[in-house]
Amino acid sequence: xxxxxxxxxxxxxxxxxxxxxxxxxxxxxxxxxxxxxxxxxxxxxxxxxxxxxxxxxxxxxxxxxxxxxxxxxxxxxxxxxxxxxxxxxxxxxxxxxxxxxxxxxxxxxxxxxxxxxxxxxxxxxxxxxxxxxxxxxxx
Numbered sequence: 001x002x003x004x005x006x007x008x009x010x011x012x013x014x015x016x017x018x019x020x021x022x023x024x025x026x027x028x029x030x031x032x033x034x035x036x037x038x039x040x041x042x043x044x045x046x047x048x049x050x051x052x053x054x055x056x057x058x059x060x061x062x063x064x065x066x067x068x069x070x071x072x073x074x075x076x077x078x079x080x081x082x083x084x085x086x087x088x089x090x091x092x093x094x095x096x097x098x099x100x101x102x103x104x105x106x107x108x109x110x111x112x113x114x115x116x117x118x119x120x121x122x123x124x125x126x127x128x129x130x131x132x133x134x135x136x137x138x139x
Contacts, residue, residue, distance in 0.1 A: 004085075021045060026054055026066045028123040032130045033064075038137055051104025053115070062114045062137065065101075069120045073098045076121045114139070 021044075033039060033055065046056035047061060052066050053063035069079035073094040083090045101117075116136045120130055123129055
């Protein structure tokens with residue numbers, strides 16, 4: 001394991017800057033949803049539902065998760081990147097995240113919800129993102 005290149009105050013500031021809500025990918029998804037005309041039909045961060053979906057469309061019975069590629073172990077370039085420092089910790093952490101995500105989707109489907117996962121890398125192409133969300137919400 002390599003030593004951290006930042007002192008503890010700098011590392012603490014960097015980690016504090018990592019947000020869990022209102023991230024750029026979430027804002028991109030919300031903008032696409034508004035562009036599709038569903039702007040007043042969702043609630044944010046459904047804490048009462050398994051997995052705390054990012055967008056909850058109660059009247060449609062649908063939820064949308066916006067997952068960061070690294071944190072949730074996507075198979076894209078960013079998600080497949082393995083940290084060199086403390087690698088065993090990060091592999092276990094991401095594996096737990098993936099297991100928790102799968103359990104949340106199963107629980108939601110068992111409760112009658114339809115769920116869509118939007119990956120961080122998918123938010124970079126606005127037209128493809130709008131098509132994906134439009135197809136899911138129109139069903």
